Amino acid sequence: MNQKWNGGANNGISQLAACTNTYATRNLQPVWYQGSLITNGLEATNLAMDQFTQLIRDNGFRRALPAKIDYSIPSPVTSSTIRGETSFSQARVPLSFVINPTQLDRVEINGLTLSGSMFHAWLHRAGFKDPKTTSYFISEAPMCVMRGNQGKGPALPDSALYQFFD
Numbered sequence: 001m002n003q004k005w006n007g008g009a010n011n012g013i014s015q016l017a018a019c020t021n022t023y024a025t026r027n028l029q030p031v032w033y034q035g036s037l038i039t040n041g042l043e044a045t046n047l048a049m050d051q052f053t054q055l056i057r058d059n060g061f062r063r064a065l066p067a068k069i070d071y072s073i074p075s076p077v078t079s080s081t082i083r084g085e086t087s088f089s090q091a092r093v094p095l096s097f098v099i100n101p102t103q104l105d106r107v108e109i110n111g112l113t114l115s116g117s118m119f120h121a122w123l124h125r126a127g128f129k130d131p132k133t134t135s136y137f138i139s140e141a142p143m144c145v146m147r148g149n150q151g152k153g154p155a156l157p158d159s160a161l162y163q164f165f166d
């Protein structure tokens with residue numbers, strides 16, 4: 001957010017946007033979006049960041065229903081960590097999600113991985129859709145978070161990261 005805000009000009013290219021721009025090519029627009037076509041991952045990331053700003057404002061000023069963090073073990077069991085429902089609305093959307101407590105108990109799933117998982121869930125709240133696989137925005141942007149905005153390498157296949165999404 002700070003990198004994009006760029007001291008008030010709101011025209012910076014964040015490390016997240018630069019990373020996502022390299023990899024995200026599909027499902028670049030939220031379902032509610034009716035503006036001009038989003039053609040790359042940079043535009044998509046900037047749109048998502050603006051939408052998060054709106055959602056955090058709406059939640060903070062109580063213009064949305066209170067956000068709830070619930071928990072549920074998926075049945076059948078999956079490697080999902082955090083699940084958010086895709087919102088079809090642009091405004092007044094609660095930033096709610098559902099935690100899989102079984103995964104949260106695993107110490108080897110670190111904070112960065114969980115941050116990416118939460119980002120995936122909140123991208124659903126922002127209106128972005130699965131599939132949660134390679135080249136789709138809702139997968140590539142959170143995977144950039146999980147890699148610390150570094151590029152991909154053979155040691156860490158995408159599937160090792162998007163297995164945690166729901």
Ligand SMILES: [Zn+2]
Nearest residue numbers: 130132165166
């Ligand atoms: Zn998903």
